[in-house]
Amino acid sequence: MVEVKNLSKIYGLGEVEVRALDDVSFTIADGDMVCIMGKSGSGKSTLLRQLGLLDRPSQGEIVLDGEVVTRLSDTARGTLRLQHLGYVFQEYALLAELTAHENVYLPGMMLGEKGIDFRERAGELLELVGLGKRIRHYPKELSGGEQQRVAIARALINSPRIIFADEPCANLDTISSKKVMETLVSLNREMRVTVIFVSHDPDDKKYARGLLVLSDGKMVTEDAIK
Amino acid sequence: MKSLKVAVFLALKSIIRGNIGIIVLTVFMLVLVTMNLLFVPALIRGATESMNTILIQTYSGDIIIEPAGDDTVINHVDDLLDSIESIDGVVAASARNDINAYFEFEDKRIGRVVTGIDPVRDGEVFEISRSLIEGSYLDSRDRGEILLGIQIAGADQEDIELYSSSLRHVHAGDKVVVTYSTGFEKQYTVKGIFDTGFIQTDSQAFVTQLEFNSVMPNMNNKATSIRVKLEDGADPERVIQRIASLRDGLDFQTWEQTAGLVQSMTESFTLINQILNVVNYLVAGITVFIVTYVDVINRRRQIGIQRAIGIKSQSIAISYLIRAVFYAIVGLIIGILVFKYVIIPVEARHPFEFPFGPAYLLTQPSYTARMAFILLVVSLAAAFIPVWRVMRIKILDAIWG
Numbered sequence: 001m002v003e004v005k006n007l008s009k010i011y012g013l014g015e016v017e018v019r020a021l022d023d024v025s026f027t028i029a030d031g032d033m034v035c036i037m038g039k040s041g042s043g044k045s046t047l048l049r050q051l052g053l054l055d056r057p058s059q060g061e062i063v064l065d066g067e068v069v070t071r072l073s074d075t076a077r078g079t080l081r082l083q084h085l086g087y088v089f090q091e092y093a094l095l096a097e098l099t100a101h102e103n104v105y106l107p108g109m110m111l112g113e114k115g116i117d118f119r120e121r122a123g124e125l126l127e128l129v130g131l132g133k134r135i136r137h138y139p140k141e142l143s144g145g146e147q148q149r150v151a152i153a154r155a156l157i158n159s160p161r162i163i164f165a166d167e168p169c170a171n172l173d174t175i176s177s178k179k180v181m182e183t184l185v186s187l188n189r190e191m192r193v194t195v196i197f198v199s200h201d202p203d204d205k206k207y208a209r210g211l212l213v214l215s216d217g218k219m220v221t222e223d224a225i226k
Numbered sequence: 227m228k229s230l231k232v233a234v235f236l237a238l239k240s241i242i243r244g245n246i247g248i249i250v251l252t253v254f255m256l257v258l259v260t261m262n263l264l265f266v267p268a269l270i271r272g273a274t275e276s277m278n279t280i281l282i283q284t285y286s287g288d289i290i291i292e293p294a295g296d297d298t299v300i301n302h303v304d305d306l307l308d309s310i311e312s313i314d315g316v317v318a319a320s321a322r323n324d325i326n327a328y329f330e331f332e333d334k335r336i337g338r339v340v341t342g343i344d345p346v347r348d349g350e351v352f353e354i355s356r357s358l359i360e361g362s363y364l365d366s367r368d369r370g371e372i373l374l375g376i377q378i379a380g381a382d383q384e385d386i387e388l389y390s391s392s393l394r395h396v397h398a399g400d401k402v403v404v405t406y407s408t409g410f411e412k413q414y415t416v417k418g419i420f421d422t423g424f425i426q427t428d429s430q431a432f433v434t435q436l437e438f439n440s441v442m443p444n445m446n447n448k449a450t451s452i453r454v455k456l457e458d459g460a461d462p463e464r465v466i467q468r469i470a471s472l473r474d475g476l477d478f479q480t481w482e483q484t485a486g487l488v489q490s491m492t493e494s495f496t497l498i499n500q501i502l503n504v505v506n507y508l509v510a511g512i513t514v515f516i517v518t519y520v521d522v523i524n525r526r527r528q529i530g531i532q533r534a535i536g537i538k539s540q541s542i543a544i545s546y547l548i549r550a551v552f553y554a555i556v557g558l559i560i561g562i563l564v565f566k567y568v569i570i571p572v573e574a575r576h577p578f579e580f581p582f583g584p585a586y587l588l589t590q591p592s593y594t595a596r597m598a599f600i601l602l603v604v605s606l607a608a609a610f611i612p613v614w615r616v617m618r619i620k621i622l623d624a625i626w627g
Contacts, residue, residue: 097243111536
């Protein structure tokens with residue numbers, strides 16, 4: 001379960017304070033699939049980065065499965081990210097010098113759990129996202145949609161409890177977008193992974209069961225869609 | 227262990243799949259630095275070795291024995307020479323008698339020292355006979371012949387150091403007049419002229435002991451010094467102790483103690499070498515620093531992504547340090563191999579010519595090992611600074627700037 005309590009993120013631009021997030025509170029249940037929407041600059045990506053432990057909020061708390069993670073050290077947050085969270089960036093964010101297969105199993109190497117062959121698992125995950133025949137390809141040899149699916153496979157290597165996806169289809173064509181979103185839906189339904197994704201496309205609401213709408217850093221809607 | 231495994235993985239992938247041009251250029255720079263770090267000390271060592279060899283073989287021998295205290299001569303020298311030559315580790319010993327004299331040829335008159343020697347014994351201690359450029363070496367029974375160094379004879383070689391203060395035009399077969407400090411004057415035929423390349427040796431003149439005794443009858447069976455040649459590896463101090471036990475009133479010097487000029491040159495060379503080494507290590511460090519810095523800046527986003535997906539900062543930092551060590555090790559290996567199998571053989575065919583003769587590049591394994599270690603440490607330190615700075619940047623700043 002993800003609990004967000006009175007979360008604020010304030011940036012200082014000289015003497016001016018910008019409240020990217022302003023007293024946001026909500027709860028997301030395990031296995032949910034939630035879409036965060038809002039206009040450009042509404043704070044949706046900022047919220048996802050706080051949830052994904054890539055940034056620290058200025059105020060408020062984030063509680064993951066009963067643990068207040070906002071007070072953890074950078075090292076502990078890094079470990080938590082590695083062990084329990086998956087993050088999919090808007091711009092694919094693959095490592096150019098690694099093949100699709102290597103990109104996927106790299107976090108697994110760092111995790112290094114006994115009894116798990118992360119190379120084999122990476123191959124299976126690439127099969128799962130429909131890229132079983134592209135495992136030896138480098139990112140530059142893959143289309144945008146394929147790269148994003150590699151990024152999703154990478155986010156799954158540690159069997160995460162939650163996947164955060166920051167506008168995963170922003171740079172993709174319609175067909176690729178559909179494939180990526182269907183992959184996320186499939187993971188949510190079949191593997192019971194909680195998926196929290198950011199989108200500016202109103203159509204993407206159809207993939208989610210919950211909706212958070214932000215405006216000027218404030219949460220204006222928290223709905224169960226279905 | 228997991229961190230190290232990931233670091234090695236990242237380093238290997240980036241070396242294998244990184245920009246080959248940058249890797250080759252960096253390694254090339256470190257090869258040049260390595261060769262530079264090897265070259266100057268090897269040249270100094272080679273030059274010093276050549277100087278020492280020529281000093282021992284033509285001027286001092288391994289041990290110089292002189293009368294101690296107020297005595298000016300060593301008495302009963304024939305018996306002493308036999309006793310010295312019977313000591314283990316001694317190859318030969320030669321008695322020498324020096325006397326000041328003036329040399330005249332045509333309108334030129336110069337003051338030098340004439341040394342009386344037994345040509346056979348002296349030839350066993352020194353290798354002057356191998357450096358003859360004109361004429362022949364002395365025979366034990368020669369009386370009216372003299373052997374001149376090139377710096378006395380001149381021999382029309384205007385490029386020698388002391389040509390202007392030499393007799394300038396003397397050649398083998400010419401006759402020179404020698405006036406000893408006792409006032410005795412005699413005309414000698416120049417039997418040979420030698421050029422060892424060592425200026426102190428080449429400023430000497432030799433006559434046979436037989437001739438010297440006729441000039442200085444009171445010096446029979448006496449010597450102003452004895453020069454001793456030792457076997458390779460013989461301990462000079464042990465031999466000196468043995469000789470000292472034979473007779474009192476002797477003063478001993480090893481060849482190193484007479485090599486003041488050589489030592490001061492060596493010390494100056496060593497100081498120059500140390501300055502050059504510091505510059506070379508700085509060049510190596512700056513090269514690795516710039517390459518790592520540019521690399522880290524270019525990969526800032528990638529580093530941010532690596533951290534975002536859970537790769538520990540220490541793994542990323544170690545991967546860069548491994549790359550720096552890789553550059554340094556490859557540079558060292560290629561540099562050392564090129565130096566050993568290309569530079570040294572080529573220089574051996576075309577050695578650097580110094581006034582004292584050719585100098586060959588001589589490497590010292592202990593120096594090479596120390597140099598390699600320092601270069602590795604410098605490379606590591608130089609790579610660490612930019613990596614450490616980037617690791618302190620927040621993940622979001624690294625990814626999105």
